[in-house]
Amino acid sequence: xxxxxxxxxxxxxxxxxxxxxxxxxxxxxxxxxxxxxxxxxxxxxxxxxxxxxxxxxxxxxxxxxxxxxxxxxxxxxxxxxxxxxxxxxxxxxxxxxxxxxxxxxxxxxxxxxxxxxxxxxxxxxxxxxxxxxxxxxxxxxxxxxxxxxxxxxxxxxxxxxxxxxxxxxxxxxxxxxxxxxxxxxxxxxxxxxxxxxxxxxxxxxxxxxxxxxxxxxxxxxxxxxxxxxxxxxxxxxxxxxxxxxxxxxxxxxxxxxxxxxxxxxxxxxxxxxxxxxxxxxxxxxxxxxxxxxxxxxxxxxxxxxxxxxxxxxxxxxxxxxxxxxxxx
Amino acid sequence: xxxxxxxxxxxxxxxxxxxxxxxxxxxxxxxxxxxxxxxxxxxxxxxxxxxxxxxxxxxxxxxxxxxxxxxxxxxxxxxxxxxxxxxxxxxxxxxxxxxxxxxxxxxxxxxxxxxxxxxxxxxxxxxxxxxxxxxxxxxxxxxxxxxxxxxxxxxxxxxxxxxxxxxxxxxxxxxxxxxxxxxxxxxxxxxxxxxxxxxxxxxxxxxxxxxxxxxxxxxxxxxxxxxxxxxxxxxxxxxxxxxxxxxxxxxxxxxxxxxxxxxxxxxxxxxxxxxxxxxxxxxxxxxxxxxxxxxxxxxxxxxxxxxxxxxxxxxxxxxxxxxxxxxx
Numbered sequence: 045x046x047x048x049x050x051x052x053x054x055x056x057x058x059x060x061x062x063x064x065x066x067x068x069x070x071x072x073x074x075x076x077x078x079x080x081x082x083x084x085x086x087x088x089x090x091x092x093x094x095x096x097x098x099x100x101x102x103x104x105x106x107x108x109x110x111x112x113x114x115x116x117x118x119x120x121x122x123x124x125x126x127x128x129x130x131x132x133x134x135x136x137x138x139x140x141x142x143x144x145x146x147x148x149x150x151x152x153x154x155x156x157x158x159x160x161x162x163x164x165x166x167x168x169x170x171x172x173x174x175x176x177x178x179x180x181x182x183x184x185x186x187x188x189x190x191x192x193x194x195x196x197x198x199x200x201x202x203x204x205x206x207x208x209x210x211x212x213x214x215x216x217x218x219x220x221x222x223x224x225x226x227x228x229x230x231x232x233x234x235x236x237x238x239x240x241x242x243x244x245x246x247x248x249x250x251x252x253x254x255x256x257x258x259x260x261x262x263x264x265x266x267x268x269x270x271x272x273x274x275x276x277x278x279x280x281x282x283x284x285x286x287x288x289x290x291x292x293x294x295x296x297x298x299x300x301x302x303x304x305x306x307x308x309x310x311x312x313x314x315x316x317x318x319x320x321x322x323x324x325x326x327x328x329x330x331x332x333x334x335x336x337x338x339x340x341x342x343x344x345x346x347x348x349x350x351x352x353x354x355x356x357x358x359x360x361x362x363x364x365x366x367x368x369x370x371x372x
Numbered sequence: 373x374x375x376x377x378x379x380x381x382x383x384x385x386x387x388x389x390x391x392x393x394x395x396x397x398x399x400x401x402x403x404x405x406x407x408x409x410x411x412x413x414x415x416x417x418x419x420x421x422x423x424x425x426x427x428x429x430x431x432x433x434x435x436x437x438x439x440x441x442x443x444x445x446x447x448x449x450x451x452x453x454x455x456x457x458x459x460x461x462x463x464x465x466x467x468x469x470x471x472x473x474x475x476x477x478x479x480x481x482x483x484x485x486x487x488x489x490x491x492x493x494x495x496x497x498x499x500x501x502x503x504x505x506x507x508x509x510x511x512x513x514x515x516x517x518x519x520x521x522x523x524x525x526x527x528x529x530x531x532x533x534x535x536x537x538x539x540x541x542x543x544x545x546x547x548x549x550x551x552x553x554x555x556x557x558x559x560x561x562x563x564x565x566x567x568x569x570x571x572x573x574x575x576x577x578x579x580x581x582x583x584x585x586x587x588x589x590x591x592x593x594x595x596x597x598x599x600x601x602x603x604x605x606x607x608x609x610x611x612x613x614x615x616x617x618x619x620x621x622x623x624x625x626x627x628x629x630x631x632x633x634x635x636x637x638x639x640x641x642x643x644x645x646x647x648x649x650x651x652x653x654x655x656x657x658x659x660x661x662x663x664x665x666x667x668x669x670x671x672x673x674x675x676x677x678x679x680x681x682x683x684x685x686x687x688x689x690x691x692x693x694x695x696x697x698x699x700x
Contacts (some may be wrong), residue, residue, distance in 0.1 A: 188517065288518070
């Protein structure tokens with residue numbers, strides 16, 4: 045199996061590539077090549093027993109999708125995107141990368157595989173940002189996509205295109221709406237959602253973190269490991285089982301900030317939890333109030349997507365995968 | 373008020389232009405100019421007391437939106453589209469006109485009105501084709517857009533773009549999902565939905581018509597007069613009242629073919645109804661089975677959109693507006 049990943053240099057792309065290198069197989073078959081594509085040169089995963097090609101470029105520019113598709117990949121993970129905050133600040137860039145880039149990739153696949161009986165599986169990383177308030181208590185599989193950001197709009201359009209290109213037989217697409225990935229490794233960033241990760245990651249590393257919202261704020265989370273698991277499951281599920289609606293909300297965990305902190309206390313102790321400083325930020329509180337809180341992800345569960353067991357498990361995954369088992 | 377209509381040469385565009393010429397006002401204010409734009413030269417409406425400009429072109433081509441926007445319209449009706457059947461047969465043309473054309477018009481408005489405090493009202497003719505089976509008994513305002521045609525996909529994307537451009541303050545958009553327009557004037561065409569109109573229009577004109585489906589097939593209809601009424605209401609409703617979700621399913625009539633025929637009998641008599649010949653067509657039956665049957669268009673009703681009273685009224689409107697009151 046040949047694999048390609050757009051956005052192969054991002055956090056999820058790197059974790060996915062590392063997992064592919066570790067497993068050596070996908071969909072029960074041997075991996076024989078991997079192309080990582082990103083705007084800056086991605087890093088080849090350690091220990092891969094298959095050839096890895098690193099490619100850089102600007103996805104919507106002419107000739108770029110050919111770089112992604114050069115080796116006739118059987119599975120393409122389309123993770124490349126301008127993130128939510130940047131797409132909101134730079135309207136043209138968001139539409140260019142997130143909408144035009146996705147549309148061009150679909151067109152590239154359509155034309156390159158036009159003569160092939162078997163079409164590649166395209167796994168599209170969509171987002172719960174396709175939904176906008178007001179919400180029901182839990183967002184079901186038939187709830188309207190009414191995004192309140194340009195990023196969410198671009199992802200929702202990507203989903204519609206993916207459905208139509210799949211229906212026409214140009215590609216075999218599956219879109220998965222990832223929950224907020226938590227605990228996100230790396231440095232704190234200024235994303236409004238950053239604190240969900242910061243309040244766990246920073247205290248575990250011995251640093252202070254600021255909690256800008258009330259403890260009863262609920263949100264929808266998945267660990268990086270679960271996120272990679274969703275992508276791999278999306279690569280292998282049977283097209284027939286999915287049917288005409290190709291995009292699915294992934295099973296996350298609906299937990300409050302208070303429950304996050306309680307899980308952190310159970311796993312890492314009171315000293316770690318004490319590193320969280322409470323300082324309400326009305327600006328962030330207002331943004332977060334418009335975000336999805338919880339889903340009823342029935343279809344994904346039926347199709348064998350498995351989320352994290354509980355938030356304690358998410359904390360333990362971070363300690364294992366990012367901290368080599370050690371808490372500061 | 374300056375008005376522009378894309379697709380001004382189509383059936384709905386012509387009826388809208390005629391109504392504007394008759395009324396002389398829109399949103400309670402005098403109409404001072406009308407631009408009709410279409411791919412073939414549109415006809416100026418009879419008796420207009422304001423200047424009418426006729427413009428032709430290919431909407432997604434460079435410089436075309438400037439023709440539509442030249443007179444700084446206060447209200448733009450965006451009706452131009454490749455119809456469902458053609459968009460399904462010619463994939464590229466459908467995306468070019470229905471997606472790229474709409475996106476370019478939004479971009480054109482964004483840039484032309486960038487310095488203006490007041491943005492034009494853009495009324496976008498969407499369609500119930502944004503919905504795809506399986507459906508609930510009645511499709512509510514929060515039901516997912518999961519189209520099963522390229523046309524429906526392009527309209528659903530147009531809705532998402534309209535929402536986002538409106539949210540960003542680039543335009544003041546309202547999208548309305550028109551029911552199937554019935555009784556459609558003109559010649560019978562090969563559209564799969566054609567029979568809903570044919571079985572009324574042709575018998576009323578003294579001709580035979582073929583009914584290819586069972587009498588218990590239910591569908592969602594609005595008269596051409598109601599359709600024009602929806603467009604005019606969409607031009608005047610308050611932006612604040614609509615809120616963030618700018619696209620609305622219009623109030624149609626959910627009637628079975630049997631109820632259509634019964635209404636025709638009541639209005640026009642048994643001799644007319646006898647001109648309907650029953651000849652089942654499994655191909656058409658299968659297509660129609662995937663179409664929406666009925667809606668619960670609560671938001672539109674709250675916002676003052678008014679549909680037809682019943683199917684007898686629809687038959688009478690056709691006799692008045694198309695047959696000068698005379699039944700063959």
